[in-house]
Amino acid sequence: MSTLSLTQLMIGGGLAALVAGLSYLFRLLSFSGAVAALVIGFLIFGFGGIGFAGPLLAFFFSCSLLSQVGRKRKERMNALYEKGSTRDAMQVFANGGIAALLAAVFPFLEAHRETVLMMAIASLAAVNADTWATEIGSLQRGSPWMVTTLRRVPAGTSGAVSWLGLLAALLGALFIGLVGVLTWPPRSIYILWQPEVPELLAVAWAGFLAALADSILGGSFQAQYRCLRCGALTERKTHCPDAPVRLGRGYRWMTNDLVNLIASLLGALFVWFLLAYFVYPA
Numbered sequence: 001m002s003t004l005s006l007t008q009l010m011i012g013g014g015l016a017a018l019v020a021g022l023s024y025l026f027r028l029l030s031f032s033g034a035v036a037a038l039v040i041g042f043l044i045f046g047f048g049g050i051g052f053a054g055p056l057l058a059f060f061f062s063c064s065l066l067s068q069v070g071r072k073r074k075e076r077m078n079a080l081y082e083k084g085s086t087r088d089a090m091q092v093f094a095n096g097g098i099a100a101l102l103a104a105v106f107p108f109l110e111a112h113r114e115t116v117l118m119m120a121i122a123s124l125a126a127v128n129a130d131t132w133a134t135e136i137g138s139l140q141r142g143s144p145w146m147v148t149t150l151r152r153v154p155a156g157t158s159g160a161v162s163w164l165g166l167l168a169a170l171l172g173a174l175f176i177g178l179v180g181v182l183t184w185p186p187r188s189i190y191i192l193w194q195p196e197v198p199e200l201l202a203v204a205w206a207g208f209l210a211a212l213a214d215s216i217l218g219g220s221f222q223a224q225y226r227c228l229r230c231g232a233l234t235e236r237k238t239h240c241p242d243a244p245v246r247l248g249r250g251y252r253w254m255t256n257d258l259v260n261l262i263a264s265l266l267g268a269l270f271v272w273f274l275l276a277y278f279v280y281p282a
């Protein structure tokens with residue numbers, strides 16, 4: 001029995017258009033990013049409903065707000081990142097694609113709805129943890145260290161972590177878990193029980209561990225280019241104007257977006273594992 005409702009699809013489509021349109025106006029999203037957000041938002045709001053929508057909106061608005069904090073300092077560091085703060089379609093799909101796929105199958109499921117919803121929340125917890133870690137961690141003075149080698153590296157390097165960033169990741173994952181509990185669909189609709197503290201902790205840990213995995217992948221396999229003029233290692237294919245770059249580390253095809261997509265998938269898989277083996281052991 002499908003619980004897809006025409007009313008929810010129409011409200012979902014309208015809400016997705018509103019969020020995508022406003023985000024484009026306020027330059028949080030590029031045009032392609034807004035189109036991608038419309039697709040993701042329609043699936044999450046229209047197919048998934050409130051249980052998916054709450055965590056997605058919490059992720060989107062908290063990260064947009066945090067990107068405005070300490071903006072001057074971040075703009076200087078942005079030279080090292082692959083992309084700026086206006087998100088494009090690939091970034092939107094990398095962050096919300098897994099949750100949207102889970103939302104798309106959700107109304108057609110006969111069983112295991114709770115698990116699928118928690119997997120979607122954990123995938124958003126993962127990307128939220130990673131974004132909070134980047135946005136808040138970059139405000140810390142002093143150099144961060146590589147998660148893979150523990151060596152000090154310049155702020156903004158992929159795979160670099162700091163204590164403040166790790167704390168922000170943990171809080172970012174917990175925040176999405178809390179919103180997920182608060183917006184969990186009412187019993188009467190299609191879910192029989194409410195998540196409790198063990199489920200919340202499973203989502204938060206899954207999100208945090210997936211964000212750590214994001215840093216490890218970012219510091220090892222992700223493509224990093226060496227600027228041939230100044231020697232900086234960067235995600236970008238151009239650094240100093242008109243100066244060539246060459247691949248300095250990782251694989252060319254392993255972009256920052258792909259790393260984020262893998263982390264969001266890992267968040268979903270980690271929570272499934274934690275639920276199956278620790279929260280509901282057979």
Ligand SMILES: [Zn+2]
Binds near residue numbers: 227231239
């Ligand atoms: Zn350079």
